[in-house]
Amino acid sequence: MTMLKIEGLTAEVDGKPILQGIDLEIPLGELHAIMGPNGSGKSTLSYVLAGREGYEVTGGSATFAGQDLLAMEPEQRAAAGLFLAFQYPVELPGVGNANFLRTALNALRRSRGESDLDAMQFLKLARERMRALHMPEDMLKRGVNVGFSGGEKKRNEVLQMALLGPRMAILDETDSGLDIDALRIVADGVNALRGPEFSALVITHYQRLLDYIVPDRVHVLIGGRIVKSGGPELAQELEASGYASVQAAA
């Protein structure tokens, strides 16, 4: 079964074309990586898939588990099981992390026809997941991302992902700004979710993350198009020879 299928997708931001015709298919249970230089359209692709305002789709299609993804509101995409780990997680002053996570989890549970978790049930679940991710418990008490270091913000994204249990996660440069220990924690979080029912799209600039999260397929995005696809070895090649070689070949 295909989890995500993108065909001929074009999109623009502020009238400027960024995505120039993307074709991509991610089967259920697979983890794909998209690599590319700065300005190639990596973040635009993740925002278009998550439904951010201002990212105008001008052509093509995207289906998620057979549903028309582009017709859905962002919260409907989340309810359908899509999760975006942000490159720059947003701060919500005064909103407690635990409250935020529980509100989000219960919104998703309701959309699946499940009952709300009360505060105690939620805390039990959250503590379990946090232990597995080696996160200090006080992260629950703090404001959402407020005063978090870069690494803490990314770990918080992974915690959200672990709690919300998506069918597919898009990780937008989750490795940027992470030291090696944080990188490992993030990678462990993603690997823990991997299985026949979980798909992922890992967007990254560097090959480094892919040492820890080994992808099934690697795609190279340049100038708003996927110019090359291959197995995990493609990431190694890029690391050795740079994007310029692929660009020249394409």
Next chain:
Amino acid sequence: MPAVTETIDTVQSVTEGAYKWGFQTDIEMDFAPKGLNEDIVRFISKKKNEPEWLLEWRLKAFALWKKMEEPRWAAVSYPPIDYQDAYYYAAPKEGPKSLDEVDPELLRTYEKLGIPLKEQAWLAGVSPQQEGGEGRSMPIAVDAVFDSVSVATTFKERLAKDGIIFCPISEAVQDHPDLVRQYLGSVVPQGDNFYAALNSAVFTDGSFVYIPKGVRCPMELSTYFRINAKSTGQFERTLIIADAGSHVSYLEGCTAPMRDENQLHAAVVELVALDDATIKYSTVQNWYPGDAEGRGGIYNFVTKRAQCRGARSKVSWTQVETGSAITWKYPSCILLGDDSVGEFYSVAITNNRQQADTGTKMIHLGKRTTSTIVSKGISAGRGQNTYRGLVRIAPAASAARNFTQCDSLLIGDQCGAHTVPYIENRCISAKVEHEATTSRIAEDQLFYCRSRGLTQEDAVGLIVNGFCREVLKELPMEFAVEAQKLLQISLEGSVG
């Protein structure tokens, strides 16, 4: 004569959830003739069977009012008010009586307004053993004011055991005339301002609280104000006296039917805290705000002031202002006693065409007096929200301290937020701090929440509640939950 037809609920269904308290109760009412003159003042005083001194007091206020002009300095605009085109007295025909005889229609009204069930049970006349409340959550005593009169007051006997007086002010005038005479107008004199003078002349009911020396009030006291009748104003007067070493927490709530006309609410609240006494006064103001086009709604022109008369006394105002077409309100503290403390925590929301000009005055007169002001203004739609505050430190108030924080949140691009702080410091050893921020609910915050599965409305609610957290945590628990829901409802449709 139980009487009374069904409640009219149509308005609510038409506007679907926007203002859920907009129904009207059909009940037989007693009105004074329309208009305002000396005869009306005499009429009200006579209705209340008041002593001569109080009639004189009212007439003096009326004479002062006639010479005064409406204040025009607030950042609000509205057409001229015709003070002759309103009723100044409206009361259910069946006067107040023992609780289990309260008109069932009134009981249903309060039930619909969602006053917590335990109070309803008591309002409906449940047996007194429930009152003791062993093993129950703490009860809340309620004084229910319906237009011009108090229709029921609960837990009076229980409170009386501790010497606490909690009753309608009209009853206090009869039963405790010395206390009323000693304190009425001692914080807000008759001629204080235009609306206070008007209130002093025609006030009809309100709550009276006296907490004796050293007593900690065993339950929350609350007054629930309801404007029901058409073309009437509500002019309630509340007087709370906390004697030395006592402690009381008092809540007030208010709603009104939805109507095209504007109705005037001009209340006066006076608080007196003696040595070491603490008064915590919380308001959830939810008067009808008018429709999306700005038709109708309550003009909420209110004077609230506390005097921290005794050493180490403390008064804390917490307000959540979501309703009213126009709010003009500055709950203030006169910090007279040495080491006395004044606090003001406020959330004010203006959506659609609502206007709010609200804030506080902290007048430091005693030594080492401290005050804290935390104001959160939220503007949406075409709402206009002004914080106006005064911190005045007298030469004698050595080592006085004030901290002020004013934050404004804008939702959309057609609303306004304004901050007008006045600071007058005449004391070299005093310390005054002021912080202010203005922010917007950012698109990335909304998108972040929505990508986690929250709807737009829930996302706004979450962000707004986060913004107001420092104020909401000051509210008593039951009120805090209600206030959070109210914030969200008040902002429905403000984004998108």
